[in-house]
Amino acid sequence: MNSVSMQDVRRVLDPEEPDYAAIAQLGTDSLPHLRTLVQGDDPMLASKSAYAASLLEGDQGQDVILTAARSDDPVLRVAAACAASNLPAASAADVLGGLAGDRDAGVRKVALSSVPPDTSDELVSRFRDAATEAENQGP
Numbered sequence: 267m268n269s270v271s272m273q274d275v276r277r278v279l280d281p282e283e284p285d286y287a288a289i290a291q292l293g294t295d296s297l298p299h300l301r302t303l304v305q306g307d308d309p310m311l312a313s314k315s316a317y318a319a320s321l322l323e324g325d326q327g328q329d330v331i332l333t334a335a336r337s338d339d340p341v342l343r344v345a346a347a348c349a350a351s352n353l354p355a356a357s358a359a360d361v362l363g364g365l366a367g368d369r370d371a372g373v374r375k376v377a378l379s380s381v382p383p384d385t386s387d388e389l390v391s392r393f394r395d396a397a398t399e400a401e402n403q404g405p
Contacts, residue, residue: 271299280311287321289321290323294322297322303315304319304330309339312337312339313342316345316346317348317352321352325354331349332360332361335350348376351380355385358380359389362381366400367397381393
């Protein structure tokens with residue numbers, strides 16, 4: 267049974283400055299609620315939820331972050347790119363791969379700046395190439 271309620275998650279994320287350490291303490295039981303919030307109508311809460319998912323141990327929140335990365339809202343895709351920087355390199359690469367070639371220049375910029383330092387040079391080069399290609403295609 268899920269011991270973390272939506273109310274518990276909202277209590278942590280609703281303030282203007284969320285207590286992200288507290289969300290990490292809620293653990294994986296918070297994931298269904300974070301996913302629901304990422305898919306919800308409140309872009310600010312969705313962004314906070316994507317970032318909160320990145321603070322769970324390892325790559326447990328990757329699915330929630332990928333959901334944010336696939337959003338139509340560029341603000342949420344930027345949040346996903348920021349969140350990816352907290353994931354292990356391979357998981358971050360999965361999230362950032364699509365965002366590096368995003369149609370929105372701001373998303374591309376944040377995605378490139380979020381590539382973990384331990385990412386292979388080949389992968390970094392592919393991200394840069396995707397961003398350059400997207401930039402050359404225009405809006």
